Amino acid sequence: MSLSRTLLSAPAPEVAPLLLGALLHVTDHEGTVTVRLTEVEAYHGPVDPGSHSYRGRTERNRVMFGPPGHLYTYFTYGMHTCANVVCSPEGIGSGILLRGGEIVEGLDLARARRATSRVDADLARGPARLVVATGITLGDGGVDVVAGSRVRLELREPVAAFSQGPRTGVSGPGGSDEFPWRFWIPGDPTVSPYKAAAVKKVNVRETP
């Protein structure tokens, strides 16, 4: 087993900081885009109410329960795709959401795909943006990013320092300080702005 896959077979919260500074290469007929990861979030099903895999296997999350080093993609909010690197041994639903990064190769291609962003730092700042900028699609779900053909993860030397805190957009117990599983490189401009989960809408009744 490769060194990368051995590292990835630990629980997501342990692996997540090791992905900071790592390179993700995505190649298609248009070319190659590479991001240097600056922000990630860990989701560890066995203990984590915020994880898609907390309530067991479903059609959507089944690759989270597969072997480590594969890509878990999902579609959300009716329009966005997000990507995770699967962690932990087969049978345990664990993964790391790729939330932000710096484009270090294929800048022109990333700019063309993300025409709405006015600054390069915004190209892959946020999980759905990162997916668009790199060219990852829903169809990449399940691919092995360690063996790496179209999508390849290249681990680098761990960063000297990182910050951690509560996850973005996670509501309920999973969003509390009990799960400070968002990790980022402090001060980096490609880290997405922290947003607490939207408060659950209170049931307002019209008085008749």
Added chain:
DNA sequence: AGGACGATATTCT
């Protein structure tokens, strides 16, 4: 710089 809001489909209750 930051808050409100709408878009829009899949998933799970």
Added chain:
DNA sequence: GAATATCGTCCTG
């Protein structure tokens, strides 16, 4: 039927 691991645009300050 409700919520969602979000984003861009439009406001206000």
